[in-house]
Amino acid sequence: MQPELEALLVLQDRDQKIRALRQQQKSLPTERAGLEAKLASAKQLLEHAKQRGKENEVERRKIQLEVEGKRGSIARFKTQQQATRKNEEYTALSKEIAHFEADIQGMEDKELELMEQSEEIQETTAAAEKDFAKSQSIIQEQITKLEAGANAATARLAELEADYAKLASEIPEETLDLYRRLFVKKGDSAVVPLESEICGGCHMKVPVQIGSQVRAQHLLTQCPNCGRILYRVI
Ligand SMILES: [Zn+2]
Structure with missing residues (x-):
């Protein structure tokens, strides 16, 4: 084969490798962003589960306080009932007591419901935590690999470009x-x-x-x- 053709073929080989490496480098930010988005979504799921847990706790605490308040009121009504001699007042207080007791019943039912929800939220949170930890380690590893690959590609590209320049200088x-x-x-x-x-x-x-x-x-x-x-x- 003509030496000129041979030289061109070697040059073309470097050119093709340079081109492939540059394309690989171009896709890097997108790949990295994709991995980071995956991790962010796992984190968001975990944060959401934790937030639900907090809300559930606040709600339960609020109900407990309200129940305590109503129990206090009932105790006061009962003291008033014992003190009164008026039938009307006694009946009115009985009504109030019954009304508050019904309220307490409703609130306790709600509390029970929230406690059941809390169990489910705890399970979801634990699963999300596990998933996030796993994603974090896998994705971090992938990002590290990607960066190592990019560094290697940059070094290889510099070599190829130097080689290309040398080869090109020998061609008419x-x-x-x-x-x-x-x-x-x-x-x-x-x-x-x-x-x-x-x-x-x-x-x-x-x-x-x-x-x-x-x-x-x-x-x-x-x-x-x-x-x-x-x-x-x-
Ligand atoms: Zn042709």
Whole structure:
């Protein structure tokens, strides 16, 4: 193979690797943000469960205080009942007592309901806590891996770029220009194999004379369809 073609193929290999690494680096912030969002959502579930737990406790405490207050009132009504000699007042106090006792019954039912809820909330909180801890360790590990990969990619990229510059300096300017224009335009390859007269870039059959030129290897031959530089596969 012509030394020029060989040099272009090596250059293209570096170019393709550089391109792949740059694409990988581009996707990094999105990947990282996705992992962080996952963790934030696990944390939110945990915070929500904890908040429900707090609200439940506050509500129960409030009911307990109200029940205590009503019990105090009932005790006072009973003392008043014992002191009074008026039937009307006695009956009125009895009504009040019955009314307050009914209230207490209702509040105690509500308290029981809240206690049952509290058990369920505690289970949910424990599960959310476990899930968050697990997510945190897994996601942290993934982020660390991602960062290590990114650092390795940056180092590799610097190596490849230095290698590319060195290789490029050894290729005639005109050839390099043609190669660069093709690589940028096509995005994937500028130098492709010709197999059974088929261009490895656009997969079109080339005219016979082009095939002969590629086989003769005395100059750089381009595919008449896509413009890529062709080389013969032995
Ligand atoms: Zn082609």
